[in-house]
Amino acid sequence: MAYDLLIKGGTLIDPAQNIHATKDVAFANGVVAEVGDDLPKSDAREVLDASGRIVTPGMIDLHVHVFYGVSHFGIEPDPTCLAKGVTTVVDAGSAGADIFPGFRKYVIDVSDTRIFAQINISSQGMLTQEIGEFEILEYANVSKACEMIEKHRDVILGVKVRLTKHSIVSERSGMLPLHRAREAADAAGLPIMVHPQGAWCDSIDDILAVMGERDILTHCFHGSACGILDDDGNVRKSVREAMERGVVFDVGHGAGSFSWNVVESAMAQNAAPQTISSDLHVYNVNGPVYDLATTVTKFLHLGMSLDDAIAKVTSVPAEVILMPGKIGTLAAGAWGDAVVFELRQGEFQLVDSPGEVRIGKENLVPITVVKGGRVYRQNR
Numbered sequence: 001m002a003y004d005l006l007i008k009g010g011t012l013i014d015p016a017q018n019i020h021a022t023k024d025v026a027f028a029n030g031v032v033a034e035v036g037d038d039l040p041k042s043d044a045r046e047v048l049d050a051s052g053r054i055v056t057p058g059m060i061d062l063h064v065h066v067f068y069g070v071s072h073f074g075i076e077p078d079p080t081c082l083a084k085g086v087t088t089v090v091d092a093g094s095a096g097a098d099i100f101p102g103f104r105k106y107v108i109d110v111s112d113t114r115i116f117a118q119i120n121i122s123s124q125g126m127l128t129q130e131i132g133e134f135e136i137l138e139y140a141n142v143s144k145a146c147e148m149i150e151k152h153r154d155v156i157l158g159v160k161v162r163l164t165k166h167s168i169v170s171e172r173s174g175m176l177p178l179h180r181a182r183e184a185a186d187a188a189g190l191p192i193m194v195h196p197q198g199a200w201c202d203s204i205d206d207i208l209a210v211m212g213e214r215d216i217l218t219h220c221f222h223g224s225a226c227g228i229l230d231d232d233g234n235v236r237k238s239v240r241e242a243m244e245r246g247v248v249f250d251v252g253h254g255a256g257s258f259s260w261n262v263v264e265s266a267m268a269q270n271a272a273p274q275t276i277s278s279d280l281h282v283y284n285v286n287g288p289v290y291d292l293a294t295t296v297t298k299f300l301h302l303g304m305s306l307d308d309a310i311a312k313v314t315s316v317p318a319e320v321i322l323m324p325g326k327i328g329t330l331a332a333g334a335w336g337d338a339v340v341f342e343l344r345q346g347e348f349q350l351v352d353s354p355g356e357v358r359i360g361k362e363n364l365v366p367i368t369v370v371k372g373g374r375v376y377r378q379n380r
Helices: 100-106 142-151 176-188 204-208 237-244 260-268 292-301 306-311 315-320
Strands: 003-014 019-028 031-036 044-049 054-057 059-064 086-096 114-120 156-162 192-195 338-351 357-371 374-378
Touching: 003 031, 003 306, 003 338, 003 374, 059 292, 059 315, 086 100, 086 156, 086 192, 100 114, 100 142, 114 142, 142 156, 142 176, 156 176, 176 192, 204 237, 292 306, 292 338, 292 357
Parallel strands: 003 044, 003 054, 059 086, 086 114, 114 156, 156 192
Antiparallel strands: 003 019, 019 031, 054 338, 338 357, 357 374
């Protein structure tokens, strides 16, 4: 047999290849073998009929927390991410240098989900709610972070810092964790990811001033202090300038970082996010986030085209983490990750972080998940 698996008759949406058409996708030896118009069923060991459904590359979530059993945020990656169509994730700072080897050994290396990580500049990482990462400034340890990056360069993609005062950052620590994250990332030649809200600064201007190309500002649509809108509801000048110099603006929905009003205002001013991520963790996996597909559905409700929304969870994040051609596409030779979706019509409750409910008319639902060229999960 030429193929291990053949997905037939679906509408392939692959923004990396500018494809939106009925196509067959064949897999062999863990990678995409061929994309064509009418590939023969007889050449495949397994055939999956996707007629009337949408086929996309496996989704990429740039912001999750999957250090299950150690970080108080942690969820199990396979049932919450991979089974829901997210074949590649980036854990956003659950582990710092003191505990990263355990994260690697007990989660990253043994999960079916493909897991990369942003290392937390706090050496303790996101262990507990009782003591924030930077209650003690000394946790922001540049040398420890750099040493751990060198040992795990194949999975560590950047340096994460969370800046919320009091609950995460003590007054004594102030804005120093941001600057230490910058120092460690620069030393390692990697970008930073910043959680900005409620920081010890006057506005997000101070945060964006130290961010450049490929750095990621996550939680870009929260409604609290240090947001992307000024007091008059206008997108700040510093945000426009940061976008122009290549700072990546990422959704990071989370339990408290997605406001319908903020995202609508920003999008109306041509400030849509470059990437859509969930910030999925134990406190939002049962709502309001649920999964990445639900977050994508919210952007469809806001008027984003299906192709653009799919790009923001496939081809664009693949480029952000410097893996185009490997993930985020179903081009021949790419790693064999795909999702078969139904775009269901009806009335669906969509809830933002503050609890405002909107009624959507569409719901993007993952039906079949393919990982490494084989069916991983079939949902009902």
